Amino acid sequence: QPFKNKNFFVTPAGETLPSKLENILAAQALFPVTSATEMAGQMGENTIANFAAEKDFTSIWNALAERLRSIPAYVSLFEAAFPKIKNGSNELTFADAANAIAAFESQAFRFDNSPFDAFLRGDDDAMTVDEKMGMSLFYGEAKCASCHSGPFLTDHQFHATAMPQIGPGKNHGTSGREDFGRGAITEDAADNYKFRTPSLRNVALTGPWGHDGAFSDLKEIVIHQLNPFDALAYYDRTQPVLTGRSDLDAIDWIAMDDAVAVDQLADACQIEPVNLEPDEIDQLVSFLYALTDLRALDMTDIIPSSVPSGLPVAD
Incomplete structure (x- = not known):
């Protein structure tokens, strides 16, 4: 695998991927900042964008980590979350930021309270008849x-x-x-x-x-x-x-x-x-709707009122 590294994660960074990543979600969190079309911007717009144009991921991550280290409130939060930073055995790096983002995502975006989940936990009334028929098709004939x-x-x-x-x-x-x-x-x-x-x-x-x-x-x-x-x-x-x-x-x-x-x-x-018959297709679609965790309909509660950098938080 040309993109494999010592963590055995396959990424565009290859062997330059940081070694302190806790899971694959943390590895993924490293890359939006390296993309011109996501967060970095176009070449010539800023330093990060210039690094991104050159595929210099390490310089991007180092530059962003330096920004974090320059904001005392962020440093305090990272020291509280990662004791090795506080005791001086590790410097705050962007890998720590990626691990923090992954920890947030794994909790904030955990959706396991759909009607289907409730049914699996023993609530026979959590799903309608059509949804149950669709489930049977999903795991069976379809x-x-x-x-x-x-x-x-x-x-x-x-x-x-x-x-x-x-x-x-x-x-x-x-x-x-x-x-x-x-x-x-x-x-x-x-x-x-x-x-x-x-x-x-x-x-x-x-x-x-x-x-x-x-x-x-x-x-x-x-x-x-x-x-x-x-x-x-x-x-x-x-x-x-x-x-x-x-x-x-x-x-x-x-x-x-x-x-x-x-x-x-x-x-x-x-x-x-x-x-499948038309009514069976409708039942299959009904089952797919039963995979919806209603919490996903409104997640405004996870948006902070402010962030340590002082940058504005979008409504």
């Missing part, structure tokens, strides 16, 4: 659980599901408008069009669906996943919510208008078609 399994309803693996390719793409394929997904990382054509199985917790709240937002209707992506071959052939191009910009409109459908590319996408699909 074969959804062959990929969407475990506590997070994902096997965390990569699969090709013939998801329509829309938008500018990732400079893959003959047109440059395709996204080869996992294949672009492994450089193995057998992995082309494979994407990681997403968690289905709160799935009713996380649209648009598909790695590229190809579906704006949850039922429609369920129909696609049940029979990707037919669904791809008859894909409804009104499903994605597009920008309406003329410069982007011209490239949104290049990959889908390429018959050879669409055939390759279909040929790579790993899902065996499943035929």
